[in-house]
Structures are given as C-alpha cells and as structure tokens.
Amino acid sequence: MDDYSKALEFYEKALKIKEKALPSNHPSLATSYSNIGLVYDNMGDYSKALEFYEKAHQIYEKALPPNHPDLATS
Template identity: 60%
Template sequence: MGEHSKALEYYEKSIKIKEISLPLAHPDLATFCSCIGGVYSKMGEYSKALEYYEKSLKIREKSRPSTPPDLATLYNNVGQLYGKMEEYSKALPFLEEALGIFGKSLPSTHINIKIVMNAIDRVKEKL
C-alpha cells in the first residue's frame, strides 16, 4: 500500500503542474487522471478510481474527435471497474463501447479485443 500512496503523491504533484501549464482539455491531463484512477483501483478505492477515470474520459472526449485505442482503453477501464463494483448494468455499455472502438482500430486478433470480449462475457453472465 505504501508504494501506491507514493505513486499517488507523485501523480498529484505532476497533475497540478500540468494543470497550470496546459489547457484543461490537454490529453496529458487525461493520461494522468487515468493513471491516478488505476492506482486507486489497485488500492480497492473504486469510487475514487471512478472519479478520476470519468475526469479522464471527459478530457479525452473533448480533446480528440476520433476514436483512438487510448480512448477505448479508458472505456475498458471504467467497464472493468464497474464490474469490480458489481454494477454490471453500468459496466456493459462501457465495455461494448471499448470493443467497438478497438474493433475499428485494431486487428481482430489483438489481445485488447480478446480482453474486452472476455470481460463482456463475464458481465453478461452476472446480469
């Protein structure tokens, strides 16, 4: 847990610097928010993780009109998080969105597509 706390400390410092020096819709801010969300998820603090993933999603959706794999990864992260929280009806749309984006930008045999498809199957079993 100590390493996670240290990571959060550094991410928080970094994001404050980025917020001063970059526009609010800059993709780097989305990356930091996503990383912070990932740390909170690993710590089991799902509501905090979701807060940062949602911030990241808002920034990514504003800053990029296309559907790149990094946006799909973020949708997958949110869907996986809702799955951990046992909120399966909320998880499914995010996972399906991730799959749609990955399907347009990656080969059908790519590991990320397989990961999302497995997550969708697990969520559907729980619904």
C-alpha cells in the first residue's frame, strides 16, 4: 500500500504543477487525472477512481478529435 501512497503523492504534485502551467482543458491534465484514477483503482477505491477517470474523460472530449485513441480508452 505504501507504494500506492507514494505514487499518489507524486502524481498529485505533478498535477498541481500542470494546473498552474497549462490551460484547464489541456490533454496533459487529463493524463494526470487518469493516472491518479488508476492508482485509486489499484488501491480498491473505485468511487474515487471513477471521479478522476470522469475528469480525464471530460477534458479528452473537449480537447481531442472524436476518433482519437485516448478518447476511446478514457
């Protein structure tokens, strides 16, 4: 569990940096949200994972063309 906590800590730090440097609909933010969701998923916190997956998907929908593979897998 400690490795997941560390991963979450670093992903959240990266997200904060990206939030300051990038526009709110940048695909890189979606990638960060997705990564955080994956950690929560692996920890078994599925409702928290879903929250972050949905944030990622919303950004991908706005920022990517409808046939983009990242949108299809989000």
